[in-house]
Amino acid sequence: MKIAHFSRWGFLMAAAGSAVGLGNIWKFPYIAGEYGGGAFVLVYIMTVAFVGFTVMIAEMLIGYLGRLDNVGSFESLAPRNKEKWKFAGFMGLSGTLVMFYYSVVIGWIFYYIGLSFDTLPATIPEAELIYNTMLTHGLWTQVFYHTIAFMITTAVLMRGIKGGIEKFSLILMPGLILIIAGMLIYAMNLDSFSRAVEYMFVPDWSKLTSEAFAVAVGHAFFTLSLGMGAIMIYSASLPKESNIVRAALFVISMDTLIALSAGLVLFTFLFQYGAQPAKGPGLVFISLPAVFHAMGAAGNVLSVLFFVALAFAGLTSAVSLVEPMVQYLIDRWKMTRAKAAISMGLFFYFFGLMAIFSELESTSQLLTWGGRNFFDWSDYITSNILLPVGGLLMAIFVGHVMEKERVASVLRTHMGWFYPVWYFNVRYVAPVALVFVMLNLMGVIVF
Numbered sequence: 001m002k003i004a005h006f007s008r009w010g011f012l013m014a015a016a017g018s019a020v021g022l023g024n025i026w027k028f029p030y031i032a033g034e035y036g037g038g039a040f041v042l043v044y045i046m047t048v049a050f051v052g053f054t055v056m057i058a059e060m061l062i063g064y065l066g067r068l069d070n071v072g073s074f075e076s077l078a079p080r081n082k083e084k085w086k087f088a089g090f091m092g093l094s095g096t097l098v099m100f101y102y103s104v105v106i107g108w109i110f111y112y113i114g115l116s117f118d119t120l121p122a123t124i125p126e127a128e129l130i131y132n133t134m135l136t137h138g139l140w141t142q143v144f145y146h147t148i149a150f151m152i153t154t155a156v157l158m159r160g161i162k163g164g165i166e167k168f169s170l171i172l173m174p175g176l177i178l179i180i181a182g183m184l185i186y187a188m189n190l191d192s193f194s195r196a197v198e199y200m201f202v203p204d205w206s207k208l209t210s211e212a213f214a215v216a217v218g219h220a221f222f223t224l225s226l227g228m229g230a231i232m233i234y235s236a237s238l239p240k241e242s243n244i245v246r247a248a249l250f251v252i253s254m255d256t257l258i259a260l261s262a263g264l265v266l267f268t269f270l271f272q273y274g275a276q277p278a279k280g281p282g283l284v285f286i287s288l289p290a291v292f293h294a295m296g297a298a299g300n301v302l303s304v305l306f307f308v309a310l311a312f313a314g315l316t317s318a319v320s321l322v323e324p325m326v327q328y329l330i331d332r333w334k335m336t337r338a339k340a341a342i343s344m345g346l347f348f349y350f351f352g353l354m355a356i357f358s359e360l361e362s363t364s365q366l367l368t369w370g371g372r373n374f375f376d377w378s379d380y381i382t383s384n385i386l387l388p389v390g391g392l393l394m395a396i397f398v399g400h401v402m403e404k405e406r407v408a409s410v411l412r413t414h415m416g417w418f419y420p421v422w423y424f425n426v427r428y429v430a431p432v433a434l435v436f437v438m439l440n441l442m443g444v445i446v447f
């Protein structure tokens with residue numbers, strides 16, 4: 001049972017906090033770089049607008065009407081086959097598995113905040129060495145910072161929706177927005193800004209392979225926090241009489257604006273100092289620090305601010321990844337919030353350690369199967385399988401299972417003429433898009 005509700009702003013900041021995460025600032029620029037820029041960005045934006053928006057409304061609606069933990073919401077809203085639909089609710093608990101690697105990456109960011117106060121690496125090879133040493137030999141460094149990420153996340157979750165998540169987001173999100181906006185203004189005054197704009201917005205269709213297409217669609221879901229029950233569990237604490245259509249539009253706009261701004265800032269800096277855009281996961285940890293070095297003292301300040309913003313983004317998403325499980329344990333297993341938060345914290349903490357070990361040179365062999373280590377598997381399984389399946393079940397549930405009138409009664413007034421378009425999308429377009437992503441990412445279809 002939900003006791004405390006979000007305030008209106010509290011919800012918007014918490015939901016935007018969930019959406020704006022490592023996906024926006026760490027992942028988006030490097031995958032846009034890897035898959036060639038413009039065309040990729042365009043597919044991503046179209047998916048966010050047409051499919052992401054549709055599924056976000058569906059996910060919010062289930063939470064908003066169900067008002068229980070995710071399993072309970074599916075169960076109570078299913079007109080029949082309640083026992084079966086309960087399992088869709090279990091899919092909505094899978095966010096905690098994302099934390100196996102997410103918490104480790106937040107740890108790296110903390111480490112880099114510390115490094116930013118010191119002398120930054122002067123060249124890319126030097127930066128590469130720092131990053132690789134941390135990854136393959138830095139057991140204690142990584143464990144130390146992963147522990148801090150675990151402690152902050154768990155402490156916020158223990159304080160609940162109102163005193164924890166809402167308060168935390170109301171402080172961190174405005175901070176993050178200010179930093180990114182400030183950096184964008186700074187980047188706009190550099191010569192390479194126009195090149196960055198061109199790189200991100202002028203499509204070169206020849207670079208759009210089917211894989212790039214599927215990654216763009218998949219990332220659109222990940223970045224909006226869809227399919228994992230995070231948005232659903234927050235929506236269960238919305239005040240009655242909220243306008244979820246407006247809320248979804250706000251969250252999506254914020255998420256997209258921050259991703260695009262982060263991309264523009266990063267590419268401007270990279271071009272300005274002659275670094276390569278296609279650098280993979282190391283982009284912000286390798287190319288960027290070397291670029292900051294080239295900027296002199298201002299670089300150190302920018303570096304601290306950048307990694308602080310990244311940490312803020314990561315932490316507000318982290319709490320949303322675990323909250324569905326915490327609420328489930330409270331509602332179904334009758335645990336106290338403190339106990340639920342600590343058990344789930346320890347759960348991802350332990351597997352996070354495995355992710356660290358799976359990257360270390362001395363132990364990676366033991367934790368690698370089929371060409372992927374534990375760290376990569378937890379990303380692969382959550383992003384490519386659990387998330388699309390979760391999103392698919394939500395779209396089917398709202399589009400084909402829930403009573404039509406029930407869905408319409410909430411949305412029709414807020415959507416007006418657009419309602420039939422949305423309903424068609426949630427019934428047909430979103431499921432087809434999700435099945436496509438899944439099959440493509442699993443290598444079943446390639447064109």
Ligand code: PHE
Nearest residue numbers: 019021022023222223225230
């Ligand atoms: N949206 C977050 C990001 O961009 C990640 C996330 C996915 C959070 C799913 C919650 C649920 O980093």
